[in-house]
C-alpha cells in the first residue's frame with residue numbers, strides 16, 4: 001500500500017460564480033513512504049491548490065486522497081489528525097509567526113497535538129537543530145530575527161510536529177542564492193535522517209533536480225508528467241515547450257546532441273556532463289592516434 | 291472562502307452608467323434618494339420605481355447581483371412593512387383582537403417596501419458601476435469646498451481609497467494565515483467562548499504585523515515618488531462631464547419634475563410626513 005494515493009483529484013475555485021476557475025484537473029498518482037518528490041510548474045499551474053488538498057486544508061471538488069489507504073475526509077471531525085501527519089509549510093511561512101518567543105512559536109504545533117511538556121521541549125530542540133537555528137535564538141522574539149532565520153523558525157514549527165509527510169511550498173522564494181542553497185541542503189539532510197516523505201514545490205528545475213527522486217510537472221492544472229528525475233529530463237524539450245526552464249547544463253547537452261555528438265539526453269548535473277563529454281573526447285583522441 | 295464576500299463590489303463594463311462621471315452619479319443618487327422619499331401617491335411612486343428599473347437595465351450588470359443585494363435586506367423590508375401594516379388609522383378592513391388592518395396601513399406598508407428596495411437598488415448601481423478609486427475621486431471633488439473650513443478633504447479621500455484598496459488584500463491575507471495555523475493544528479471551530487477568542491491570537495498577531503508592514507512599505511513607496519498631500523497635486527485622469535452626464539441630468543430632471551407635479555396636483559395617498 002502506498003503512503004499517499006491520489007485518485008482523480010480536481011478542485012474548482014468559486015463554483016457557480018463569475019470567477020469559476022478549475023485549478024486542479026483530474027490528477028492521479030501514488031507516493032511511497034520515504035520518497036522525495038519535487039513538484040514543479042508555472043505560477044498558477046495549480047501546485048499550491050494541489051498540495052492543500054493533501055492535508056485537508058481544502059476539500060477536493062472531485063476525487064479523493066488516501067493516506068495509508070483511508071480517505072482523509074472519511075471522518076471530517078478527525079481532519080486535524082491528518083494535518084498532524086501531513087505537515088505543510090506555506091509560501092513565505094515567516095508571516096505566520098505570532099508567539100512571544102521563537103521557542104513558543106515552534107511549540108504551537110506540538111502543543112495542539114496534546115504532547116507532554118518534556119516531549120514538546122524535545123521536539124522543539126530537535127526541530128531547531130534540523131534547520132540550524134542557534135539555541136540562543138530560541139528565547140528571542142521571532143520578530144527580532146533576520147529574514148532567513150524567521151523562515152527557518154517557521155519551517156521548524158512544522159517539522160516539530162514530526163509529520164510523516166512534509167510538504168514545502170516554494171520554501172526558497174525570496175532568499176538570496178546562498179540562503180537558498182543552505183535551506184535546500186538542510187531539507188535534503190532532514191529527508192535523509194528522518195526517512196520521512198518530503199514534497200517540495202518549486203519553480204526552479206535547477207533546485208529540484210538536485211534532490212528529488214521523482215518529479216511531478218504541473219501545467220495549467222493538469223499533471224503533465226510524473227516520473228523519475230532522470231526520465232523527466234530526457235523530455236527536456238517538451239518541458240521547455242510548456243514554458244518551464246530546464247537546467248542550463250541540460251540545455252547545453254540538448255544543443256550538443258543536435259550538433260551530432262552522441263550524448264545521453266537525461267543529463268542534469270555538471271558532473272555527469274563532464275563525464276560524458278570527456279568520454280567522447282577521449283574516444284576522438286584515441287581515433288586520431290589510431 | 292473569505293475572498294468570496296462581496297463588499298460594495300465594482301463590476302467593470304462599458305455601459306452608459308460606467309461612462310458617467312462619478313460626481314454626477316453621486317449627485318444624482320442623492321437626489322434619487324430624496325425623491326424616493328418625497329413620493330406621496332401611487333403615480334409618483336410608480337414613476338420613481340420604473341425609473342429605478344430603467345437605471346438597473348442601463349447598468350448592464352447581471353440581475354442576479356441586484357437580487358443578491360435585495361435578498362440581504364429582505365427581512366428588514368418585511369419586518370418594517372408588517373409593522374406598518376397594523377399601524378394604520380381609519381376604518382379597519384380586517385380585525386383580530388387588537389390587530390387591525392386599515393387601508394392607510396396597507397398603503398404605508400407598500401410605500402415603505404418599495405422605497406427601501408428602490409433605495410438599495412439605486413445605491414448598488416453606484417458601487418457596481420463605479421470603481422472605488424473613481425468613487426473616492428468624485429467624493430473628494432464634491433467635498434472640495436469644505437477645505438475652506440480647514441477640513442483636509444484630499445487626505446480623507448486618500449485614506450478612503452487606500453482602505454478600499456486593501457480590503458481584498460487583507461481578506462486574502464487572513465485566509466492564508468488561517469490556513470497556515472490550521473496546518474499546525476489550530477482549531478477555530480470548537481471549544482467555549484474564551485477558547486475561541488484565544489484561538490484568534492495566532493491569526494490577529496500576524497495580520498496586524500503584516501498590515502503595519504504593508505502600511506510602512508506603502509508610505510515609503512509614496513514618499514519616494516514625492517507624494518506630499520493634496521496641495522498643488524495635478525491629476526492624470528481629470529474628471530470631466532461628458533454628454534452622458536448631461537443626458538442623464540436632463541432625463542432625471544424631467545422625472546423629478548414629474549414627481550413634484552404629481553405630488554402637487556394629485557391627491558396624496560400618504561399622510562404627510564410619512
Ligand SMILES: Nc1ncnc2c1ncn2[C@@H]1O[C@H](COP(=O)(O)OP(=O)(O)O)[C@@H](O)[C@H]1O
Nearest residue numbers: 013021023041042043044045046047048049050
Ligand atoms: N483562493 C483562490 N480563489 C480563487 N482562485 C484561486 C485561489 N487560489 C488560487 N486560485 C487560482 O487557481 C489557479 C492555481 O493557483 P495556485 O494553486 O496558487 O497555483 P501555483 O501554486 O502553481 O502558482 C490560479 O489560476 C489562481 O488564480
Ligand SMILES: [Mg+2]
Nearest residue numbers: 047048091169
Ligand atoms: Mg503557489
